[in-house]
Amino acid sequence: MSEYFTSLDSGNKKVAWCTSVGPAELLRSFGFEVYFPENHGALLGATRTAMDFIPEAIKCGYSGHICSYTTADIGSYLKKQSPLQKHYGMEGVPKPDIIAYNTNQCREVEDWFTFYADEFNCPIVGIQPPRYLDEVTQDEVDLVVKQMKKMIPVCEQVSGRKFNIDAFKETVKLSKEATLLWQKVLKTSISENAPISFFDGTIHMGPIVVLRGTQIAKDYYTILLAELEENVKNNVGFIPKTKTRIFWEGMPIWGKLRMMSDLFANNDSAVVASTYCSSWVFDKFDENDPWNSTARAYTEIFINRSDKAKEKILAEWFKEYKIDGIVYHDTKTCFNNSNAKFGMPQRLQTITGIPFLIIEGDLCDLRFFSEEQSITKIETFLEQLEDIKV
Ligand code: SF4
Numbered sequence: 317m318s319e320y321f322t323s324l325d326s327g328n329k330k331v332a333w334c335t336s337v338g339p340a341e342l343l344r345s346f347g348f349e350v351y352f353p354e355n356h357g358a359l360l361g362a363t364r365t366a367m368d369f370i371p372e373a374i375k376c377g378y379s380g381h382i383c384s385y386t387t388a389d390i391g392s393y394l395k396k397q398s399p400l401q402k403h404y405g406m407e408g409v410p411k412p413d414i415i416a417y418n419t420n421q422c423r424e425v426e427d428w429f430t431f432y433a434d435e436f437n438c439p440i441v442g443i444q445p446p447r448y449l450d451e452v453t454q455d456e457v458d459l460v461v462k463q464m465k466k467m468i469p470v471c472e473q474v475s476g477r478k479f480n481i482d483a484f485k486e487t488v489k490l491s492k493e494a495t496l497l498w499q500k501v502l503k504t505s506i507s508e509n510a511p512i513s514f515f516d517g518t519i520h521m522g523p524i525v526v527l528r529g530t531q532i533a534k535d536y537y538t539i540l541l542a543e544l545e546e547n548v549k550n551n552v553g554f555i556p557k558t559k560t561r562i563f564w565e566g567m568p569i570w571g572k573l574r575m576m577s578d579l580f581a582n583n584d585s586a587v588v589a590s591t592y593c594s595s596w597v598f599d600k601f602d603e604n605d606p607w608n609s610t611a612r613a614y615t616e617i618f619i620n621r622s623d624k625a626k627e628k629i630l631a632e633w634f635k636e637y638k639i640d641g642i643v644y645h646d647t648k649t650c651f652n653n654s655n656a657k658f659g660m661p662q663r664l665q666t667i668t669g670i671p672f673l674i675i676e677g678d679l680c681d682l683r684f685f686s687e688e689q690s691i692t693k694i695e696t697f698l699e700q701l702e703d704i705k706v
Contacts, residue, residue: 317522320532321404324349330413330475333432335425336525337595337617338418339443339464341491341610344529345484346475351410352526353428356400357385360392361570361680363399370681384649384680386428393435412436414474416467418443420620422652439474441467445615450625452616460611485603487529488610492601497537498524499597504544505588506637509553511544513586514564515577516554517593524596559584560701561638565591565630566645567653567679572687579691583698589637591618591630592653619653623660631668641701642672643694648684671704673697 324331332348334340340350360366366384369391374380376394378387392398393409400406415438417429426442433440443463446456468479501520504511512520520540527533547553562580564587569576580587595618602609618629634642642664644656651657661672675693677685 317526318404320526321400321406324351324410325404325406331410332471333412333415333429335417335421335429337421337614337619338416339467339610339614341487341529341601341606342464342467342484343414343416343471344487345480346471346477348414348471348475349410350526350529351412353389353409353432354385354425355522355526356392356398356409357389357680358568358570359399360388361385362573364571364682365392365397365399366571366680367682369395369397380681381649383422383424383428384678386424387649388680389428390431393432412438414438414470415440416442418445418614420445420447420614420617422619422650424650424652439470441470443467443614445611445620447620448622449615449620450622452612456615457608457611460615461607464607464611481606484606488601488606489603490530490534491528491598492603494524494528494530494533494537495596495598495601497534497541499594499599501537501541501544502589502593502597504541504548505586507548509548509551509558510561510586510588511547511552511554513554513577513580513588514590514593515568515573515587517590518568518570518573521593521596528596553586555581555584555586557584558586560586560640560698560705562587563589563630563634563637563639563642564645565642565655567592567647567650569645569677569682569685570679571682572677572685575687579694580698583695585698585701587643589633589639591633591655594633595619623655623658623663626655627660627664627667630664634664634668634670639670640705641697642670643697644672644674646674646676648676648678649681650679671697671701 329349332343336354366388370387372391372394373387417425445460523533523536598613600613646656647654656674
């Protein structure tokens, strides 16, 4: 990650900003280094600096109730402060030569990225796929392919390179290989003694978010997978004894990863899977059909689906990972990635019989998270699950 950030700062290559589930492969095929503001948002959350910056964005008219990645990131820019300075010796976030977004996850990214396009007087390109789909048909894929192809002239002009289909195929191939390895990494936790937790996953997912389409991401997950498979073979789990297996639904609470990880571990509870970490599994990528396959993969993502489709996916995951209980993180500033607001937990319990708990919190803004209340709720829930299992 250090090398990745340093390369962004070197000035050797042009930089494209991209949403986390945006067309990174296409951008890389033009030789851009790709920077992800959401990753910076997560960094602001994990370093617990977000609350220093959010008020700056509020002063500019951004509500404190919208995406705290957006408000923390804009505030950090306005204050000219970033953890990248301290941790990687960078001047700040790298200046964009082009900005690309995909509203497959939310409309917020469009507002957020447009702010920067105005600030830097930078070309901006966007993909706006149909949302909340039960099924993704070829009609939607065709529409997204058209939108992606519209990016080509802008990318050519900014990069000074002609579009090269072979370069695009190569980045899609590398991305596919890395994402399939990442999927295997996550699936090692299907085993009885899960070797990797959701909390570990939020750290190990770094390369699949910011380096997909590169050899480095592929190498990283090759090494990680080998280690985890060895642990599965030797029956070594990330906690010594597992009484309950939990599914985490929703965003991480970035500033409380350690506390949450310890809380579950101390109660012999293994958080073995999540929707969040699985969001970077794009198993439809196919280098032999790069346009259709990337358009489909990025449109079919979990967050872009109807509740009906999400419930089907979740029920399968609960079964696959042998889940005893589900914790829904009702994220205050991201309703897009919160599935506890429209009756889904209750419907899924009816279908699967698996108990659930809803905790309130936020990805970055810890003013919306009550630690004491959450600990009590989680410990009580885990005790109830244990009682059910006896
Ligand atoms: S999905 Fe949620 S957290 Fe992510 S950018 Fe959109 S509003 Fe923010």
